[in-house]
Amino acid sequence: MTQTALPQALAARAQAGTLGHAWILTGAAEERLEETAKALAAAFLCQGDGPRPCGGCKACRKVDRDIHPDFQWVEKPADKREILVSQVRAMRSDVYIRPNEGRRKVYALKNAWQMNEEAQNAFLKVLEEGPAYGVFLLLSENHLALLPTVRSRCELLRLTPGGGEDAQAAQLGGELAERLLAGDRWELLRWCVPFEKGKREEVLPIWQAARQAVLTRGPSGQMAQAAALAQVLGEVIAAGERNGNMGALWGRLLAAAG
Ligand SMILES: [Zn+2]
Missing domain, CATH: 1.20.272 (Zinc Finger, Delta Prime; domain 3)
Known part of the structure; x- marks a missing residue:
């Protein structure tokens, strides 16, 4: 199995267990943001003893296959133009149900800039009031499209474009x-x-x-x-x-x- 490695700066924090619970992933195309979100989710949920994510434990493998019960993607419905406030509210209710297998619950929002203002404000509430085990990853090619109030509560992970060929x-x-x-x-x-x-x-x-x-x-x-x-x-x-x-x-x- 090939699991995307975490950027170096994060690998050390993953190891020390000091990763923050709210992130904006930006600076690369959506596909690469999604790979990195998976690596981060696996770092939070990994059950291995060594460097996280180990890529080999049951939790890492489940994240990689998108079947870990404590890792969820949120994206706009195919027939809608935005991520709906009802989706954010559903996430907010869901986060209060304790983790199933891991110690954290990780939500990754694809194209997070597609949240309208109402959805972003609902999201802020989750960030501020949600349980400590909740982890939120906002994937956004353009992070400036997110409200300043959201941006100020998240750490920015800016990927460098390209690499290799x-x-x-x-x-x-x-x-x-x-x-x-x-x-x-x-x-x-x-x-x-x-x-x-x-x-x-x-x-x-x-x-x-x-x-x-x-x-x-x-x-x-x-x-x-x-x-x-x-x-x-x-x-x-x-x-x-x-x-x-x-x-x-x-x-x-x-x-x-x-
Ligand atoms: Zn693992």
């Missing part, structure tokens, strides 16, 4: 994001030239990394611009994945800058 795409995506946000059209065009005839499978990871960088690194004064760019990047990525014309998609992306 993704590193180059992450680097290029960061460069592209910088230029898109700066809005210097000439400089942007110059930068894009080598990629305009690039292969789909080379360009898409760069766009994905750029979208990530726009969401997580956009300066606070440019929130609206960053959100609009992320939206366009999301659209060109989706169109690219559906075999859209890459040249035309570059054109659309460039038109959205500045």
